[in-house]
Amino acid sequence: MKITRGLLAMSAMLSSVAYAGPELESLLQVLKANGTIDADQYQRLMMEQTAPVPVAKSTPAIANASSGLEIISADKQFTAQVGGRVEVHAAVYNDDGINMGDGTSLRRARIYLQGKLYGDWQYKFEYDFADGGSKGFKDAYLSYEVKEGVELIAGNYRVPYSLEALANSHANTFMERSLGFAFKPGWHLGSGVNVSGENWTWNSGLFGDTPDQNTAGEDGEWILGSRLTWLPYKSDSDFAHLGLAGLYGDRGDHLGLAYKSGPESKVTKVNLVDTKSIAGVDSYTQLGLEAALTLNRFNLQAEYMAATLERSQGDLNFDGWYVQSSYFLTNDRRSYKKGRYSPVKPQSILGRNGTGAWELALRLSEVDLTDADVFGGQQQDLTMAVNVYATPQIRFSAEYIDVLSTSNPQTAEPELFQLRVEWVL
């Protein structure tokens, strides 16, 4: 079938090469007019101009090698793309008495396949080999664009909650998400409706388990989540973002529920805050507030996240927040699309007579996972970072993290230094 199409296309292309085109025709007309060639010669020479018609069919798809491996059909109704990402982290820790474990880590190693079918249908499957097993599943969905700004989606995708949780790791300013990431719902199997306008988005969905949660004889959990974002101000180089998200989760038969967070470094496996598995949680609700301001090279971003866990023996309340700011030394700025930050596209390419984009960043974050009889602990971190975006796909980062305070049960206040090398296609 495809072979046949290929065959047709090939023959068409070859014949097309033999097509001298309008210029030759013009010349023939001139020569005939000048009496250089007679009517019969003119006829015969013109007769040879027939093959090209099928050319249109043979127009090959456009191929793109700059963001993975992509093919776009001639009519733009079909696309298919294979890409991936590799992130290597190295860290040295000033332990403060706890063994965090210096070293190196393959933080992310992903491959994805995505594309478009018949214009309106989109599919994606991405897997992270660094997480592995059934924790490795990232986007695995099918979506349908009903009309401009109205999309139906089903499969494994992120529950709409938190600006930094929804932005992909290549688009976030820091190597790891903030302490508040303890509240990330992450990817769940579900379906929903995403609507958006010129300067607002509203994503809502009903979700079931994560792909690794499915357990024999246990009814899965159900989550209802919704997120609303708005750009109160927007210009060519600047914008202000506001976001509000909420979710309600029914735990089904799932037993314990745990909230935890690493020290904004993942080379170590140590979590300074961790509620451990909390028994008897029937349901939980989460609130998320987002605010961001991007003024050309300057960026300010803050979020507040809170969770309430319903238990027969009394509810529990946890929360966290972060405030971060970054500034580009080069003439670059962060990009944003439909309620999410998207990866930085440096104005100049490192190694192509350019410097890439250089960014300085500062973050203060806190999380409190202690309430009533649950002592998950509190933690506050200060992070300083330098990012070099060599190309749109390649990024280097260096960070110094000072754990300002931890409390109950943890008392350690380590210092962390870490490096990242990353390519994302």
Place this chain on the structure above:
Amino acid sequence: MKITRGLLAMSAMLSSVAYAGPELESLLQVLKANGTIDADQYQRLMMEQTAPVPVAKSTPAIANASSGLEIISADKQFTAQVGGRVEVHAAVYNDDGINMGDGTSLRRARIYLQGKLYGDWQYKFEYDFADGGSKGFKDAYLSYEVKEGVELIAGNYRVPYSLEALANSHANTFMERSLGFAFKPGWHLGSGVNVSGENWTWNSGLFGDTPDQNTAGEDGEWILGSRLTWLPYKSDSDFAHLGLAGLYGDRGDHLGLAYKSGPESKVTKVNLVDTKSIAGVDSYTQLGLEAALTLNRFNLQAEYMAATLERSQGDLNFDGWYVQSSYFLTNDRRSYKKGRYSPVKPQSILGRNGTGAWELALRLSEVDLTDADVFGGQQQDLTMAVNVYATPQIRFSAEYIDVLSTSNPQTAEPELFQLRVEWVL
């Protein structure tokens, strides 16, 4: 190296554009004949027509984005394709007292690489991340077409047994294969010969372990399998299929052998029938009978599968069967190729002023895994299904399954309702 080839190809292409082709030569001949240009001028102008010869070589491969990402070389002797599939299931169970576990499941999540080399050689590697580990290996083989209808194959591929076991999940009518799927041999490492004619196929092979069976210090198992299919009747829109398959397995050092089957739903991990590991099985033989009738929109399909296990303490006999029928409400029909059903290609595309293909289906299936001292149980299911094939790649399914009877050790007779969203490239 390839870069260089690319460079050559590019320059060749550009130069090809400079090739005026035979028409220009014809004109030159005419002009020379007419004495408009003299012999020297003719010579010189003709001399410039040399570069183009390599054009054919430089013709780019045809790219196809409608079924994954595919490239076909200009001479059609080489193809390479990357594709995959994602299947999400959601189910609600009327348990009848057993905890089956409602919820969602990422049923299949695959990526494959396949292609053709030098015309006759074909390779494929497909992995299912939803199964994971060494259970995730699907097709991983190399084949060689000796001549039209004669193929040699080696690697990991399906032992030729059962019409529904060999058809890919996208081509089968129901969300899960029938109860008799307990007898599926599935993928094994082996090699064989596949011969076929206008209306028959005969596939035979010698197989070893499955990729996840290789255990330290254990001799692997060996399976001899063969399947014969025949189309006694065939027209443009109709055909009748008959199939006969048999296999003999020597268990080698492998200890227990188990036959089991889920309730035609895989969101739950519960199997209502399961022999558990049967000790002392030296070898086993399986028989398979297939019959199918496709009359345009109407389809009738039935299989009988039986297994005999040789043990010192007496042989064991298990069997199963199903009868299913389906009818397309739209002007569509199932497709079939070389002894297997292949995915439905809807006549109209949902979302492209079309409805897709709509199909109603009914299945009655039974399995008996109880014999002598082994009480694996009996089960009979009735399944009603609606399938919507939105595009050739996208499919939605809804099913109601009534477990009509179970016996010994199981007594539960649950009802199941399940949904599927699927894309396959």
Place this chain on the structure above:
Amino acid sequence: MKITRGLLAMSAMLSSVAYAGPELESLLQVLKANGTIDADQYQRLMMEQTAPVPVAKSTPAIANASSGLEIISADKQFTAQVGGRVEVHAAVYNDDGINMGDGTSLRRARIYLQGKLYGDWQYKFEYDFADGGSKGFKDAYLSYEVKEGVELIAGNYRVPYSLEALANSHANTFMERSLGFAFKPGWHLGSGVNVSGENWTWNSGLFGDTPDQNTAGEDGEWILGSRLTWLPYKSDSDFAHLGLAGLYGDRGDHLGLAYKSGPESKVTKVNLVDTKSIAGVDSYTQLGLEAALTLNRFNLQAEYMAATLERSQGDLNFDGWYVQSSYFLTNDRRSYKKGRYSPVKPQSILGRNGTGAWELALRLSEVDLTDADVFGGQQQDLTMAVNVYATPQIRFSAEYIDVLSTSNPQTAEPELFQLRVEWVL
């Protein structure tokens, strides 16, 4: 809409094809010179030669389907390629009393994504599903070509040590690497500098853990490795290779260190030599000596590998070596590039009126993992092999391995016979 696009594409292509090129211009000049056409006609006809400029833009990337799926951008600054490999082994063992386990094995099953960005940047990610988990990670790096012959690299890649360890399995003569492969450092997360000249290479790097080594609360290991290779003699068909490699490893907090080797067959999980985990090793140093001679069809290759483990209770010394020779019955030879053998490219294609490349090979190898209080054992193997390279991507191998001697704790001297089918893209 679609129609318009189609027409646009068509016209674009026609116009490109319609560019009669220099030949037509030459003709016009001639005709003007001959007075066949006047200056105005000449002008007008020449004016029509403008459309082609955009052609370059529309020139699609070159696609290549002969080594996986590859796309090369028109300007050759970007490439992207997806490929993989599948290797199936089958083995029968004359056990000599130990249960090695006959059978089949999916030895390798890989997929990779690699490419070039902005000319100088290169990325690669390859995963082996047959190893699975975090042992499956192979190349996962980013490299930058500072200038011809100077490359910076970071990520997961092979520590520069040993000729046969660095050559990919498709390029090595035998189905499995020699007994000395016990000393392979393999892939580690690190970064380094690779410099090379006309006939020498010098690769050095600082490495951390392997991707599967990262353990909670343990400082990772650090390895400093360097390898120097030189071609004292080189002609079109012949060359002599010399290599020297050394590495120093600081074990960090890692507990035991183990050296072991399979009997040059991996269908069995049995290792005849194995130090098991050696406690108290602070650091280790390894030396590697390489020599190879390729005289057209004839090949001679030898390596010596030695390791010294520093412990408080006294150092340990282990070593191993192999000598191998191969000869092509067909007019073929091994290929070599930048200090490594690369896959054989047969002169004729099997199934394309060709025989492929046929090679006979012999290897004698030994390893000694016994010293002081550690009894890892000694082993000496003799291997006879026949390789058939059907195409550059496809290879078949048959081997007979005679374990000449083993000692302490092992006494078995089994015979092994194994087959391999392999495709590599």
